[in-house]
Amino acid sequence: MNKPVIDTSASTRVRPITIAVLAMGGEGGGVLADWIIDLAEHGGYLAQTTSVPGVAQRTGATIYYVELFPKAAARGQAPVLALMPVPGDVDIVLASELMEGARAVGRGLVTPDRTTLIASTHRVYSMNERIALTDGRVNSNALLQSCTDAARKLHAFDMAALAEATGSLVSAVLFGALAGAGVLPFPRPAFEATIRRGGVGVESSLKAFAAGFDYAANGGATLPAVKPADAVVESEFVRSLLASFGGKVTATSQPLIVAGVSRVLDYQDKDYARLYLDRLAPVAAIDAARDDAPDDLLSETARQLALGMAYEDTIRVAELKIRASRFEKVREEVGVTDVQLLEIAEFMHPRTQEIAETLPASLGRLILNVGWIRAVTDRLTRSGRVIRTTSLRGFLLLYVVASLKPLRARSLRYIDEQKRLSDWLDIVIAVAPKNYDLAVAVARVRELVKGYGDTHERGRAKFDAIMALVQKLAADPNGARTLDALRKAAGQDENGDALKRDIARYNLA
């Protein structure tokens, strides 16, 4: 038998087009791979695909690998196609999400000499990012940067948004982007014909395809637009209040103060808003005396003080739940159309503690301290309640609770909260002249106190534990850094184990 000539020269040999698809289970990565196969087979190519779905079908990360080879070049001998990518030898990587794109980079599948990386830039957060007690999100900019650095060409944009807008899936947008990137030897109509042959959801898939095509054809890499925080409407009253607010306000602290005073006003009344600014005034004075230095203390205190004063009690929750604007938000979030009806039910679990705290102090104490009354209310509040806010009964119930607002200032919780806030604020103000940075850190520790029920109690305990150490740290030049570290440790686990450990580590116990 005549041995065929082995052509291994880089310039003349025919090579397969290699494509890796990174997706998460249930995202349509398999459909995308099938589309590519169909496209290639109809375009005169041999195609092979394989994958390792297994349990990864259950939301785990999955790679599909596809190779295409021109039939015309098969010259009677079938090509030997690989079952998995060789790092450094991948022409196209399609990733259904930003971290999956970055994962391809991490695995060496994306290389500057050959790989076109097409990735959606939306995030599907990992379990660890989602379960963090505070903010566990990784840095999206870093993910995108690594994609940019590693790829020969990068097409990256928010495909989830396009999929949603077109009522389709990310896989269809990716397929469009693959066509738009112009890296496969098939014309656009061939791609579209493939979708048509698939036969499911053709119209929406084609729309998503077109959207992906246009974006990719224009090139570039963009992260999803960050939705700006809710706008704060500065009312006439707020403006007049602020006009008389002494001290220096910078571009950093100004919006926070506006938001803060508006929040407190919305929470209670005009007097409460005035109280807020009165409390803030000494802090503003401290920053005003610091010449051109940034007013971190004022910003942080404005933020924390507003959140502290607008603590969530049953009255506040009831009020927020029944507002027209909230109904509107829900409609938008769940995407109700005009021909559909919407019913909303709340899951609430007020316990004796929360109920007693909302009542006038004397009554509240009675409930909490008299054994049998407490036993009765405990029994009544043992299980949670489902309140249908869109039903008349449910709405009226919450409406009545919300209308207790004028009585709030006499409630047990109110008295307690104001005292705690003043104590904290006093410490902030007392520390500032000696150790400014520590004062900022002390202001920020207040963010540990949040939420309801157990969450609130745990946060409060951690806050108290840290505040008890401020005295010791006052003279320490590293005090602010230590306090920040402790605050972060407090956010590491629910029970405060990390905090305890760190307190011991810094010899503060």
Next chain:
Amino acid sequence: MAERSFKSEVEKLRLGAGQEFRGEAILAVTKALLQSGVSYVSGYQGAPVSHLVDVLNDASGLLKELGVRFESSANEAAAAASLAASVNYPLRGACTFKATVGTNVASDAIANLASGGVIGGALIIVGEDYGEGASIIQERSHAYAMKSQVWLLDPRPNVASIVESVEKGFQLSEISNTPVMLELRIRACHVYGSFIAKDNVRPSFGGRDALARPERDIGRIALPPTTYVHEQDKIGRRWPAALRFIVENKLNEFFDGDATDIGIVMQGGMYNNTMRALEVLGLADIYGNSRIPLYVLNVTYPLVDSEFVRFCAGKKAILIVEEGQPEFIEQAVNTILRRADIQTRVEGKGMLPMAGEYTGGVLKSGLRQFVEKHRPDLIAPAPDVDARIPKARKTLEGNLEGRPPSFCTGCPERPIFAAMKLVERELGPQHVSCDVGCHLFSILPPFNIGNTMMGYGLGGAAASALSGESGRRPIAVIGDGGFWHNGLASSVGHAVFNKTDSVTIVVDNGYAAATGGQDILSSSAQVESRSTGNPIEKAVRGVGVDWVRTLTRTYDVAKMRDILREALTTTFPGPKVIIAQSECMLNKQRRIKPLARAAVKRGERVVRERFGVDAETCTGDHSCIRLSGCPSLTIAPNPDPLRREPVTRVINSCVGCGLCGEVSHAAVLCPSFYRASIIDNPTGWDRFKARIRDAVIGFLQRRMDRRALASA
């Protein structure tokens, strides 16, 4: 009903001679079985061979026409035991399961089968679940072939070669009276390709013929002294017969190359990726023409000494590409060459890693090392690494999170573990023995529950040594799949007999969900060819458990918590069994989603529920996610300019299973969760009610807004 219907795949099984079959390899194997004239097939589902089982489950019509019996086996031992039909009769039969977990369970039957030998061809098709994406312990089926003297085929991973190996496997089995194992790796099972089909063959000898004329040969039954005879027969007769067949039929392949003084030996399954690595290194072309001579072992056990001697003639070194450990082949080759006094150097695990998958990158660097050492003239030096690559990787540090599989959206198993978390808060941490199944995801965040996992159906057995003491008792979690696989005997019966003081939770979701949603004894689906609807509770009580609680809606977290607390604290002696029932959500959605869509189209009133979180009241502490982990329960930037931490957010993929609400009640979380009921095609009464409601509520809301404005 399995996760999907395989009707279109079944059509492919009907293709006749000369037609092109296109599809996944595991489906091609199914077709190859029918072409080989099998009389019976049995199997236990599991990736990557589930499709074989699923497709045959859906192919009852075709199987009836051909006179083929297909059994969905209770477990792998049952599947392998069914090959007993080929011991006395000229029947071709096959069984399939995933390896090595399946081979482990089946090994008793395989050993007995192999000892006495077979007359009819017996094929054991194992899906070797090894390497990336594998869901099991990393071991080799090779060891089983060696210990029981079963021949092991490891064909090149393309559809045509795999199909060919099925037919050849039957012949080899018949000629050597030995069962043959066909090993297919995950990617090979899922590879898409084509082959030219042949007609299906109706077996000439069927089960009916066997029953009509039963044959008995005591020499085939493994009982001393015949077992001694069997051993001698394996070595003295069957082995040489197999070798002859392998050589004569050229089951192993030789490929020439111009670098005749070196060579590469590889398992057939390694062929494609090894060729690609050679091609990338400039040592082969894309058509499989290599400069280095190749010897491809499509049969990896037994090895043919004479072929090795021939291949090594005139070679100073060979490289053995053998995935997995230990290096059985490399050791054997060293022995072969030593015995033949051949001085060729054997490279292998010294250049390629001893453990772990042979990925493209691994093969490339191993091959480069081999060639650089023995024929540096053939290869150009490795190019420098582009500096942008390490830079990109550096940027990623600390920003890449793993993404292991987890419970699906709305999974009914999640609330069981949420309840366990709540009980943990009251009673302290518990020792939990896990089992195989989706529920094993409990060991990962957010639940972090589970201490050991000893195998399918063994959850209860693995807890029994820690039988209750001083007020504490172990918990075992076992799925309905594991329960019927062997848990009833090994976990439940065992605990009854030994009076084990333990709590066993049986997760009854109506399917063998982890392997693709196949039906099992207790499934509620009605399937014509199977008996379903056999309650687990009846079985549990039947073997003597007196403390049994069945919870018919796992989403009721508070109830689940209370039952669990009771089971852990009761003074009732012996095993306590909790049966937690709710249909697998993945399968449920597959079932009901199309129905709901159609109903909406028809204009019927349809209510869809989903949950949501009010960002304004969400504390950003995410304790709800820590008690759930639902993929639809995620985070989003905080819309509040005063707050920094992301808020919880429910996305539109939520199926409204209700867990979010139940958890927020049972764990007393924040009041942020709401349930939205979206009503399609509301009735006139619906609309009338809504109008009145909206009028009153709207009036009050406007009043609130006016007041707010006045005081702003």
